[in-house]
Amino acid sequence: MGTRTATSEVQLKMLATIKNVLDDGTTATSSVGGQIFRTTLENGVSSGQINRSWQKKSISITDGGFKDYNISTCGGQDIGAGVGNDAVGQAMDIEEIVLLVVVNRSGPGILEVQTPAPAAATIVWIPTNFAANASGAGIRTGGMRMWWEPGTIGLDVSGGSSAVLRLSAASGQGAITNAEIYVLGRNDDDESSSSSSASSSSS
Amino acid sequence: MATRSTVSNQFSMTVQSTIMNSLDTTGKVTTASLTGEIIDETITQGVEEDQISRAWEEVDIAISSGGTVDIDIRDMAGRDIGAGLGKDALGQDVLFEEIVGLVIKNANADGVAGVLEINPVLPSPAWGVLPLYTARNAVGGGIKAGGVRAWFEPHAQAFDVAGSAKIRLGAVGGDVIASVYVFGRHDDEASSESSSSNSSSSSSSVSSSSSTP
Numbered sequence: 001m002g003t004r005t006a007t008s009e010v011q012l013k014m015l016a017t018i019k020n021v022l023d024d025g026t027t028a029t030s031s032v033g034g035q036i037f038r039t040t041l042e043n044g045v046s047s048g049q050i051n052r053s054w055q056k057k058s059i060s061i062t063d064g065g066f067k068d069y070n071i072s073t074c075g076g077q078d079i080g081a082g083v084g085n086d087a088v089g090q091a092m093d094i095e096e097i098v099l100l101v102v103v104n105r106s107g108p109g110i111l112e113v114q115t116p117a118p119a120a121a122t123i124v125w126i127p128t129n130f131a132a133n134a135s136g137a138g139i140r141t142g143g144m145r146m147w148w149e150p151g152t153i154g155l156d157v158s159g160g161s162s163a164v165l166r167l168s169a170a171s172g173q174g175a176i177t178n179a180e181i182y183v184l185g186r187n188d189d190d191e192s193s194s195s196s197s198a199s200s201s202s203s
Numbered sequence: 204m205a206t207r208s209t210v211s212n213q214f215s216m217t218v219q220s221t222i223m224n225s226l227d228t229t230g231k232v233t234t235a236s237l238t239g240e241i242i243d244e245t246i247t248q249g250v251e252e253d254q255i256s257r258a259w260e261e262v263d264i265a266i267s268s269g270g271t272v273d274i275d276i277r278d279m280a281g282r283d284i285g286a287g288l289g290k291d292a293l294g295q296d297v298l299f300e301e302i303v304g305l306v307i308k309n310a311n312a313d314g315v316a317g318v319l320e321i322n323p324v325l326p327s328p329a330w331g332v333l334p335l336y337t338a339r340n341a342v343g344g345g346i347k348a349g350g351v352r353a354w355f356e357p358h359a360q361a362f363d364v365a366g367s368a369k370i371r372l373g374a375v376g377g378d379v380i381a382s383v384y385v386f387g388r389h390d391d392e393a394s395s396e397s398s399s400s401n402s403s404s405s406s407s408s409v410s411s412s413s414s415t416p
Contacts, residue, residue: 001227002224002225002226002227002233003224003225003227004222004223004224004225005222005223005225006220006221006222006223007220007221008218008219008220008221009217009218009219009220010217010218010219011215011216011217012215012216012306012351012353013213013214013215013216014213014214014304014306014353014384014386015211015212015213015214016209016210016211016212016213016246016255016258016386017209017210017211017212018207018208018209018257018258018291018292018293019207019208019209019210019293020205020206020207020293020295021205021206021207021208022205023204023205028293029210029293030291030292030293032258032259032260032292032384033258033260033306033384033386036306036308036351036353036384037308037349037351041220047313047314048313050220052222053220053221053222053237054237055237055238086222086235087222087235087237088222088223088224088233088234088235089224089233090224099218101216101218101241103241103242124342124343124344125338125339125342125343125344126344127334127335127336127337127339127344128334129334130334130337132334135331135332135334136331136332136362136363137331137332137333137334137362139356140356140358140360140361141358142242142244142252142253142355142356142357142358143354143355143356143357143358144216144241144242144353144354144355145353145354145355146216146351146352146353146354146355147350147352148350148351148352148353149346149347149349149350150349150350151313151314151347151348151349151350152314153347155343155344156343162343180241182218182237182238182241184218184220
């Protein structure tokens with residue numbers, strides 16, 4: 001047996017300065033945005049905590065094709081430490097998502113999310129056609145979508161009923177050559193039932 | 204005419220995480236450090252790829268429990284952040300033809316009950332990019348205190364805004380304080396864009412202000 005833990009620091013910054021140069025040369029400026037959030041997540045299953053982390057890079061999808069990812073169990077996925085395992089070779093078992101990020105890093109294609117939603121065990125809190133090219137919402141190269149829920153109640157996932165994220169390459173737009181998924185989460189959505197340290201199975 | 208532009212623009216998303224497995228038998232710890240800068244984009248002035256020409260924010264939008272607020276993402280009609288209805292922080296008309304970045308935050312303090320929804324019902328006319336139930340409390344997808352949803356699309360062809368295009372924010376289970384941040388372009392055709400973007404008439408007493416989220 002081992003004891004698995006995780007910590008993280010997550011930040012989102014969106015900062016601009018808008019400027020108006022008046023006819024006489026006077027400049028008016030104003031800042032917009034700033035540090036939207038910067039949070040250090042300690043190990044655990046409560047507010048401001050995580051104990052699981054997983055990422056998948058270099059996802060390629062042929063034009064018109066799709067790939068499904070169970071972000072609770074990461075079933076069928078091997079990032080180099082065994083099928084369904086995280087980076088330290090332990091089985092993934094997320095019950096709550098604190099952070100989910102989807103990125104289209106490169107390729108000519110337009111990345112879609114839940115378009116259409118998978119028939120089985122789709123993530124219920126991401127609506128069908130969330131990022132659909134037909135509505136102009138597909139993720140083009142360099143684009144990103146993010147869900148962030150650091151509070152006590154994160155975004156619930158359950159391996160068998162609400163966990164599958166579908167990424168597709170919009171038909172006729174080219175292939176996706178490098179999409180990425182980042183997940184931070186908790187292995188227990190019930191604080192009271194969780195011990196102070198989460199035990200992993202031996203591998 | 205005056206000339207409006209943006210400078211020193213940045214959109215960045217960083218995640219640094221470490222996972223550890225403490226082995227019972229040896230007491231040794233296996234660690235793996237994951238990710239880093241997911242997005243680190245310096246955005247210049249303009250209406251092409253990796254560029255913006257307009258930015259707008261409204262913080263502390265108060266939404267009563269059970270209530271909704273509609274925001275027209277094209278011209279912010281009816282919204283007054285302190286510089287006039289439909290104006291940006293410089294007191295100039297807001298006009299977004301393309302959205303490059305959109306961030307929506309539930310700014311309630313940690314533990315405060317109100318949940319923020321996005322498009323619990325589609326407003327009219329709705330902005331097609333955000334579908335019905337973009338963030339819905341009934342299925343666990345509402346934005347709770349401190350939660351954020353973000354869209355970033357720096358491509359030359361970003362999110363189009365053709366005509367009035369609204370998003371609806373709603374509060375359930377308690378009052379919500381919401382914040383909305385928008386990066387965009389006032390022109391979706393680079394070829395039609397002059398080297399400098401003209402603002403609408405500006406008064407001689409335009410004052411600047413800084414704000415922090």
